[in-house]
Amino acid sequence: MHMSSDSNTTGTLPGANTINPHQWVEMYADYLYTYALTRLNDEEQARDLVQETFLAALERIDKFEGKSSERTWLTAILKHKIIDIYRKKSSGFAKRTDIADAEQEQADFFDHDNGHWNAPYRPHLFGMEEKDPMANKEFISILQRCMQKLPSLWLAVFTMKHMEDESTDIICSELKVTPSNFWVIIHRAKINLRACLQKNWF
Amino acid sequence: MNAIKNIIYNCKEATLLIEKKQISGLTFRENIKLKIHLIGCSVCRVFQQQSILINRMVKQLFHSNQHSNAKLDDHFKKELQEQIEEKLKKE
Numbered sequence: 001m002h003m004s005s006d007s008n009t010t011g012t013l014p015g016a017n018t019i020n021p022h023q024w025v026e027m028y029a030d031y032l033y034t035y036a037l038t039r040l041n042d043e044e045q046a047r048d049l050v051q052e053t054f055l056a057a058l059e060r061i062d063k064f065e066g067k068s069s070e071r072t073w074l075t076a077i078l079k080h081k082i083i084d085i086y087r088k089k090s091s092g093f094a095k096r097t098d099i100a101d102a103e104q105e106q107a108d109f110f111d112h113d114n115g116h117w118n119a120p121y122r123p124h125l126f127g128m129e130e131k132d133p134m135a136n137k138e139f140i141s142i143l144q145r146c147m148q149k150l151p152s153l154w155l156a157v158f159t160m161k162h163m164e165d166e167s168t169d170i171i172c173s174e175l176k177v178t179p180s181n182f183w184v185i186i187h188r189a190k191i192n193l194r195a196c197l198q199k200n201w202f
Numbered sequence: 203m204n205a206i207k208n209i210i211y212n213c214k215e216a217t218l219l220i221e222k223k224q225i226s227g228l229t230f231r232e233n234i235k236l237k238i239h240l241i242g243c244s245v246c247r248v249f250q251q252q253s254i255l256i257n258r259m260v261k262q263l264f265h266s267n268q269h270s271n272a273k274l275d276d277h278f279k280k281e282l283q284e285q286i287e288e289k290l291k292k293e
Contacts, residue, residue: 115212117213
């Protein structure tokens with residue numbers, strides 16, 4: 001369990017936010033489910049996490065300080081569980097093979113001597129740059145598919161940065177990457193994602 | 203001379219700086235390097251435009267309502283609340 005940030009609790013303050021587990025499911029289950037689904041793209045896993053979140057919250061209900069709302073508190077618990085999943089997915093054997101494949105794929109993007117773009121891989125305009133890309137369902141679905149193709153560690157770093165706006169320090173310590181490796185990953189993930197969009201959009 | 207050549211031609215480094223700029227910002231030196239590179243490199247200018255576009259889309263994607271219609275089924279919810287009540291009773 002990864003809730004170390006909660007360790008200095010002082011008990012519920014008078015007049016603070018209250019907590020009522022009898023209404024949790026009715027009030028927050030769909031919200032938490034959506035939150036998890038957006039970040040994991042897996043219905044079953046998202047459902048399991050909602051359940052685990054409520055049960056974990058019950059275990060630590062005495063730690064609820066009332067400083068934040070019930071929903072914010074539950075969301076923080078869920079978020080840690082999501083990060084745990086990112087971490088598990090991106091460690092171990094799978095990590096090494098999928099990264100090696102992705103690195104291989106972009107090995108020829110730049111000239112080995114001078115770092116200039118090699119002709120076949122040069123970025124071309126999508127024709128979407130000036131428009132509202134969110135209005136184009138096809139473009140969005142290609143982006144989502146391209147993200148799912150990223151190595152899991154890259155996706156985890158990329159998602160935590162761009163989706164959660166998590167600090168670089170937290171990402172590095174949660175996912176156990178060095179700061180210099182963090183930049184390598186951010187860079188490679190973007191190059192890979194952009195190339196994938198270009199390949200599938202035209 | 204070599205240093206300038208490196209800046210002008212090194213798209214690999216320039217694209218890294220483009221990413222860094224969006225996340226943590228650049229040092230004065232890095233900023234100058236990137237500016238010089240982008241003046242001469244239309245390909246990296248396209249890359250930069252698209253990199254910003256992708257970041258913006260990803261942010262919107264996760265804060266938008268793409269899954270807003272996603273709901274847990276009632277049966278699952280009912281069981282979940284029962285499980286919670288059960289646990290509450292034990293304490």
